[in-house]
Amino acid sequence: xxxxxxxxxxxxxxxxxxxxxxxxxxxxxxxxxxxxxxxxxxxxxxxxxxxxxxxxxxxxxxxxxxxxxxxxxxxxxxxxxxxxxxxxxxxxxxxxxxxxxxxxxxxxxxxxxxxxxxxxxxxxxxxxxxxxxxxxxxxxxxxxxxxxxxx
Amino acid sequence: xxxxxxxxxxxxxxxxxxxxxxxxxxxxxxxxxxxxxxxxxxxxxxxxxxxxxxxxxxxxxxxxxxxxxxxxxxxxxxxxxxxxxxxxxxxxxxxxxxxxxxxxxxxxxxxxxxxxxxxxxxxxxxxxxxxxxxxxxxxxxxxxxxxxxxxxxxxxxxxxxxxxxxxxxxxxxxxxxxxxxxxxxxxxxxxxxxxxxxx
Numbered sequence: 001x002x003x004x005x006x007x008x009x010x011x012x013x014x015x016x017x018x019x020x021x022x023x024x025x026x027x028x029x030x031x032x033x034x035x036x037x038x039x040x041x042x043x044x045x046x047x048x049x050x051x052x053x054x055x056x057x058x059x060x061x062x063x064x065x066x067x068x069x070x071x072x073x074x075x076x077x078x079x080x081x082x083x084x085x086x087x088x089x090x091x092x093x094x095x096x097x098x099x100x101x102x103x104x105x106x107x108x109x110x111x112x113x114x115x116x117x118x119x120x121x122x123x124x125x126x127x128x129x130x131x132x133x134x135x136x137x138x139x140x141x142x143x144x145x146x147x148x149x150x151x
Numbered sequence: 152x153x154x155x156x157x158x159x160x161x162x163x164x165x166x167x168x169x170x171x172x173x174x175x176x177x178x179x180x181x182x183x184x185x186x187x188x189x190x191x192x193x194x195x196x197x198x199x200x201x202x203x204x205x206x207x208x209x210x211x212x213x214x215x216x217x218x219x220x221x222x223x224x225x226x227x228x229x230x231x232x233x234x235x236x237x238x239x240x241x242x243x244x245x246x247x248x249x250x251x252x253x254x255x256x257x258x259x260x261x262x263x264x265x266x267x268x269x270x271x272x273x274x275x276x277x278x279x280x281x282x283x284x285x286x287x288x289x290x291x292x293x294x295x296x297x298x299x300x301x302x303x304x305x306x307x308x309x310x311x312x313x314x315x316x317x318x319x320x321x322x323x324x325x326x327x328x329x330x331x332x333x334x335x336x337x338x339x340x341x342x343x344x345x346x347x348x349x350x
Contacts (some may be wrong), residue, residue: 004337005329011336031331031340036347043346044339047286048309051194052201054212059189062219063182070180115252 159321170235178226189219192236201303203247211315214246237312241320244302251298272311285346292342296335303328304335 007030010023014034017024030039165173165187176309200211205267218250221228221242229238299321306312306320314332318325340347 004331004333005326008329008336011333022232030337032344032347037336037340040340040343040347041336043285044289044343047282047289048202048305050198050286052206052208052211053194054215059193059213060214060221060222061216062185062189065220066182066185067221070182073319086185106301 171231174226174229175231176234177222180322185223188222189250192239193219196239199240199243199305200247200309202290202293202309203298203301204250214243214249218242218246234316235254237316237320239304240310240312244306244320247302250297262272285343288343288346289339291337292339296338300331303331307332 007027010017010027011031014027017027027084028034165183165275168176168184168187170188170191173184173188177188193215197211197215200214201208204210218239222239229235290338291303296304303317303321305318307314312320314325314328321328
């Protein structure tokens with residue numbers, strides 16, 4: 001392919017070349033009659049410009065993949081575990097997660113109840129007489145402002 | 152203005168956005184940006200594959216799908232400072248090169264080729280138009296070329312790439328691309344000489 005890059009350049013500016021110049025003679029020796037070649041090239045370009053379209057199923061599959069990709073990204077960023085992903089996890093992980101949540105819930109409730117030390121405060125809190133003023137030792141329940149004093 | 156890929160921006164008119172901005176949006180999960188990129192490039196890329204893979208529609212659709220999956224799964228592979236079109240065609244080019252290495256396309260074409268009597272998709276040669284015959288002969292002639300010459304020719308004269316862009320896609324010098332293109336011109340001038348006489 002020696003000098004073919006130079007022949008390419010010559011072809012691109014063939015309209016500027018003189019008819020009997022060495023450059024023109026070289027081109028003709030490579031491609032034959034240039035007028036005939038140009039007509040051939042025109043047919044080649046026309047044939048190559050033929051366009052094909054893929055079927056709709058290609059786009060449908062890509063749409064599905066796109067949704068899946070960005071649905072996965074959203075749940076990961078938000079810390080949300082999708083039900084499908086959760087169901088796919090191993091039974092041990094499932095059990096460990098459930099157990100952890102149970103323990104946390106239990107401790108939260110337990111701590112909450114333990115804050116009400118003394119049965120009086122506890123009773124006042126759970127009393128049905130929330131609708132009336134109740135005095136428990138030094139504590140007091142007030143209806144209008146709905147808060148509980150205790151000491 | 153530089154906008155990082157993970158920033159979703161609301162675009163008012165996707166059709167006037169550059170390919171590069173659309174790719175940035177795709178990385179952020181903008182479905183409409185992906186739809187626009189697909190609308191712009193599905194036919195040219197599919198046609199490129201059809202021309203390179205003996206018009207095997209099923210294979211070409213697989214290739215097209217695989218290519219766009221790269222945009223979905225790995226949008227960060229695209230360097231936002233580059234032009235999108237040469238980049239996406241470089242992916243297509245590499246896919247074709249890998250396929251050609253398997254030599255399957257050449258085997259099919261060699262099996263079907265018969266001097267002047269090409270039967271394609273079950274059509275009887277006698278009923279085909281001159282354009283069809285020319286098109287098939289052109290495809291056969293191009294199929295005999297190595298993948299670099301063939302893709303360079305298609306990218307220049309079908310897809311409108313500049314020499315510099317083709318050199319970037321094929322990772323070679325501009326002089327090499329020019330040599331390849333002229334080689335193909337000379338080769339086709341000889342292979343399709345009968346059509347020159349009829350022109």
